[in-house]
Amino acid sequence: MLLIVPTLVFLGVFFAFPFLITVQYSIGVTDQFNRLIAGGFTISNFVSAFEGLYFNIFLRSLWIALATTVLCLVLGYPAAYWIGVKSGKMKNLAMLLVIIPFWSSFLIRTYAMMSLLYRGGVINQILLQMNLIREPLDLLYNPFSVMLGMVYNYLPYMILPLYASTEKLDLSLLEAAQSLGANHVKAFLKVTLPLTRPGILAGSILVFVPAVGEFVVPQLLGGTTSVMVGQLIWNQFQSYTGSWTFGSAVSILVVALVLGLMTLFLRYVTKGEAFTI
Amino acid sequence: MRKFGDKILKSYSVFVLAFLYMPIFSMVVFSFNDSRLTAAWRGFTVRWYIELFNGSDIWTAFYNTIFVALVVTAVSVILGTATALAMSRYNFRGKSTLDGYLYIPIIIPEITEALSLLLLYVWAGVPLGLMTIVLGHLTFAIPFAALVIRSRMAGFDRSVEEAAQSLGANEIHTFLRVTLPIISPGVIAGALLAFTQSYDDFIKTAFTRGPGVDMLPTTIYNLARRGGVSPELNALATIALSVSIVMAILWQKFSSSK
Numbered sequence: 001m002l003l004i005v006p007t008l009v010f011l012g013v014f015f016a017f018p019f020l021i022t023v024q025y026s027i028g029v030t031d032q033f034n035r036l037i038a039g040g041f042t043i044s045n046f047v048s049a050f051e052g053l054y055f056n057i058f059l060r061s062l063w064i065a066l067a068t069t070v071l072c073l074v075l076g077y078p079a080a081y082w083i084g085v086k087s088g089k090m091k092n093l094a095m096l097l098v099i100i101p102f103w104s105s106f107l108i109r110t111y112a113m114m115s116l117l118y119r120g121g122v123i124n125q126i127l128l129q130m131n132l133i134r135e136p137l138d139l140l141y142n143p144f145s146v147m148l149g150m151v152y153n154y155l156p157y158m159i160l161p162l163y164a165s166t167e168k169l170d171l172s173l174l175e176a177a178q179s180l181g182a183n184h185v186k187a188f189l190k191v192t193l194p195l196t197r198p199g200i201l202a203g204s205i206l207v208f209v210p211a212v213g214e215f216v217v218p219q220l221l222g223g224t225t226s227v228m229v230g231q232l233i234w235n236q237f238q239s240y241t242g243s244w245t246f247g248s249a250v251s252i253l254v255v256a257l258v259l260g261l262m263t264l265f266l267r268y269v270t271k272g273e274a275f276t277i
Numbered sequence: 278m279r280k281f282g283d284k285i286l287k288s289y290s291v292f293v294l295a296f297l298y299m300p301i302f303s304m305v306v307f308s309f310n311d312s313r314l315t316a317a318w319r320g321f322t323v324r325w326y327i328e329l330f331n332g333s334d335i336w337t338a339f340y341n342t343i344f345v346a347l348v349v350t351a352v353s354v355i356l357g358t359a360t361a362l363a364m365s366r367y368n369f370r371g372k373s374t375l376d377g378y379l380y381i382p383i384i385i386p387e388i389t390e391a392l393s394l395l396l397l398y399v400w401a402g403v404p405l406g407l408m409t410i411v412l413g414h415l416t417f418a419i420p421f422a423a424l425v426i427r428s429r430m431a432g433f434d435r436s437v438e439e440a441a442q443s444l445g446a447n448e449i450h451t452f453l454r455v456t457l458p459i460i461s462p463g464v465i466a467g468a469l470l471a472f473t474q475s476y477d478d479f480i481k482t483a484f485t486r487g488p489g490v491d492m493l494p495t496t497i498y499n500l501a502r503r504g505g506v507s508p509e510l511n512a513l514a515t516i517a518l519s520v521s522i523v524m525a526i527l528w529q530k531f532s533s534s535k
Contacts, residue, residue, distance in 0.1 A: 002363075003359040003360065003362050003363035004359065004360050004363035004364065004375075006356050006359065007356045007357075007359065007360040007419055007423065008375075010356065010415065010416075010419065011378075011382065011416060011419070011420075014394065014397070014412055014413070014415065014416050015381075015382050015390070015416045017397065018390075018393035018394050018396060018397040019393050021393060021396045021397055021400050022389075022392065022393040022396055025396055075293060076293070078286060078289055078290065078293075079289065079290040079293040079294070081286070082286050082287060082289070082290040083290065086283060086286060086287065087287075087290075092529070094290070094294065095529065096525070096526065096529050097294045097297065097298070098294070098297070099525045099528065099529055100521070100522050100525040100526075101297050101298075101301075102525070103473050103477075103521050103522075103524055103525035103528065104301075104477065104518055104521040104522070104525070105476075105477035105478075105479065105494060105517070105518075105521065106477075106479070107477075107479045107494050107497055107498055107501075108477075108497065108514045108517055108518050108521075109300065109301065111304070111497065111501050111506075111510065111514050112300035112301045112303065112304040112514065113300045114501065114505070114506055115300065115303055115304045115307065115506045115511060116299060116300040116303045116304075118505060118506045120314055120315030120317075120506070121303065121315075121506070122303045122307075124315075125315060125317050152296070152297070152300065155293070155296075155297065156297065159293075184282075205384065206384070209384050209385065209386065210384065210385075210386055210387070212386055213385075213386020213387065213388050213389060214386075215388055215480060216479060216480075216498075219502075220498075220501055220502070230386065230388050233388050233389070233392060234388060237392050237395065237484065238483070244392075244396070247392060248392065248396070251388070251389040251392055251393070252389075254386055254389055255385065255386075255389050258385060258386065259381075259385075262384070266377070
């Protein structure tokens with residue numbers, strides 16, 4: 001029992017307590033050097049977070065995260081099914097090919113996406129060679145490149161938990177359903193889908209929650225039209241004109257939103273198992 | 278009909294896997310391309326790698342990043358093993374709640390954690406440096422290590438420990454000679470994960486490093502942000518990526534031999 005104490009103390013001091021300080025900042029008043037003024041109290045930071053421009057950034061982040069989750073699920077499910085059920089001898093290789101991007105940093109993979117899409121990149125070179133275009137296309141810095149980068153980065157986070165579910169599929173149940181007269185679609189909807197539900201839920205959480213606060217992808221691949229809430233927070237702390245109190249308020253809202261959604265979600269997930277990495 | 282469907286499924290999956298590798302492939306190939314401006318192939322060269330390492334900053338960034346990752350790995354393996362042992366052996370009140378809480382530092386958007394750490398350090402007056410980065414990384418590395426080690430501990434047969442103790446081994450002896458060898462694949466897997474998480478981390482590193490502390494991810498970010506795509510950065514990112522690939526291969530080795 002005592003073995004767990006050091007971890008709890010550590011997470012208390014370096015994870016939970018800092019959030020209390022963030023709460024204090026979010027309702028505090030600071031001087032021009034972002035130092036808290038004793039006794040100051042305001043809710044104006046939360047109020048301005050809900051104003052036009054900032055609220056739109058919130059909505060856009062939620063929308064991009066949701067779209068990323070759905071696209072990753074739709075794109076990843078068949079691949080996870082193939083790896084888990086049909087890949088046979090190629091299974092280890094296929095798994096390794098999913099694990100490698102899962103283990104590589106978002107930053108490097110996002111940069112790799114830049115190197116593919118920029119004006120001098122491979123796609124433009126191929127199109128130029130084939131005489132399909134005369135001038136290189138601006139494939140970067142638009143909402144499309146952000147979505148592409150999001151799906152590209154998060155796809156392994158969807159495929160791995162899905163695979164954990166498809167791998168356990170009992171194929172004889174599918175055969176039973178079909179021999180009892182269910183067609184492919186019906187067998188899929190009534191047997192495969194419910195059995196892989198833990199993987200779908202786990203994958204969706206693993207993609208959606210971090211995606212809401214994503215910074216690197218929209219920052220490196222996005223233009224000014226697809227700013228996400230992660231960038232809003234970053235700018236408050238990493239630029240000289242930023243406001244730490246406003247950044248804290250936005251951050252608290254993100255955490256509250258994410259934890260709220262997760263609590264609702266977790267009621268439907270089988271404990272622990274669905275998350276096994 | 279069925280065979281045909283399987284073929285479509287297979288080609289589709291190969292396409293998805295190819296999608297995961299196209300950008301990486303392009304980056305690696307063109308780190309060897311003898312052209313500064315575009316991806317049009319102008320012949321093989323390693324000069325970008327040589328030019329890269331002529332700058333001393335890159336060496337410092339590498340050294341710092343590896344140093345931080347090793348310290349993070351050591352601490353999270355020790356605390357993660359202790360946590361995993363406690364959680365797999367004892368039933369106590371609030372255990373399942375605690376189980377859920379361990380996931381929060383892993384899953385929560387990292388930037389919210391990063392800024393709260395910065396505020397903590399400012400509040401406590403701690404000067405930013407390598408140690409503040411280490412402490413920041415540990416909040417996700419310890420839970421990661423604990424969860425991985427615990428999942429590998431499932432099915433652990435405690436009667437062998439009891440046997441050792443009834444034969445006269447004390448607790449420390451039992452742990453070192455009996456328990457540790459049995460759980461070591463899980464411990465190694467936890468160490469690999471902790472190392473990679475720290476090595477790859479950008480957001481927390483950016484918030485908790487002091488001014489002038491060069492780290493690999495922050496160097497890559499600054500170059501990409503300021504100069505966009507360049508052959509030197511292709512080379513740097515390729516080297517950085519190769520470490521992650523080695524880690525992923527080791528991970529698969531250890532997790533498939535359970």
